[in-house]
Amino acid sequence: MNPSSPASPQTHQPRPDFSVCVFCGSRLGHHHEWAATAADTGKAIADRGWGLVFGAGRWGLMGTLAQAAIEEGGWVSGIIPRYLTEMEPVISGLADLQVVETMVERKVRMIDQSQAFLILPGGIGTYEELFEVWTGRQTGSHDKPIVIANLSGYYDKLLDFVRDGLHQGFLTARHMEAIDVQTSIAGVFASLDRYARALDPK
Numbered sequence: 001m002n003p004s005s006p007a008s009p010q011t012h013q014p015r016p017d018f019s020v021c022v023f024c025g026s027r028l029g030h031h032h033e034w035a036a037t038a039a040d041t042g043k044a045i046a047d048r049g050w051g052l053v054f055g056a057g058r059w060g061l062m063g064t065l066a067q068a069a070i071e072e073g074g075w076v077s078g079i080i081p082r083y084l085t086e087m088e089p090v091i092s093g094l095a096d097l098q099v100v101e102t103m104v105e106r107k108v109r110m111i112d113q114s115q116a117f118l119i120l121p122g123g124i125g126t127y128e129e130l131f132e133v134w135t136g137r138q139t140g141s142h143d144k145p146i147v148i149a150n151l152s153g154y155y156d157k158l159l160d161f162v163r164d165g166l167h168q169g170f171l172t173a174r175h176m177e178a179i180d181v182q183t184s185i186a187g188v189f190a191s192l193d194r195y196a197r198a199l200d201p202k
């Protein structure tokens with residue numbers, strides 16, 4: 001097996017047609033409900049037969065999310081730079097593991113190999129990933145939906161800051177239309193279900 005190949009199967013499950021790339025904290029955060037939310041999200045993705053693409057780590061909300069999806073029998077792909085594998089354990093049970101050389105290469109693959117992005121609570125890594133996919137959509141490098149799970153108002157301040165940029169003339173309404181902000185997991189999955197149906201209307 002070549003671990004850096006995009007098709008480096010760890011199990012024999014086929015790659016689903018619809019995969020959600022989830023960005024979220026490599027820490028658990030102080031509120032225990034985030035871990036429950038991450039686990040529910042992983043299960044809901046697996047139950048729909050969708051793929052989960054994520055950062056391959058075992059820590060924090062990322063690990064909780066992926067572990068729940070794997071335990072539910074879901075197809076989970078982890079894409080991680082080699083130097084991170086030397087610092088932390090890669091989660092086991094992945095359907096697909098891709099070890100790449102740089103963070104940039106990893107992000108390109110995460111974007112290419114997913115059909116939608118979901119942002120759960122997280123820290124600067126998660127913010128950076130949100131802005132990467134958001135600017136990518138704005139500049140036309142992809143046209144995939146971006147769902148922000150603004151649970152318990154976690155992203156209120158960030159979104160207020162962005163809206164202020166709109167009022168100050170640095171963003172346009174088109175920037176805001178590129179994101180789908182949901183305040184509940186039910187709302188998140190209502191959106192994702194719609195996006196999945198739009199790609200495969202049968």
Ligand code: AMP
Nearest residue numbers: 023024025026055057122123124125126
């Ligand atoms: P943060 O929000 O700062 O905890 O960073 C988490 C996000 O950045 C995740 O969505 C990952 O894709 C990426 N990331 C940050 N740290 C790690 C790590 N140690 N292992 C794997 N991915 C990470």
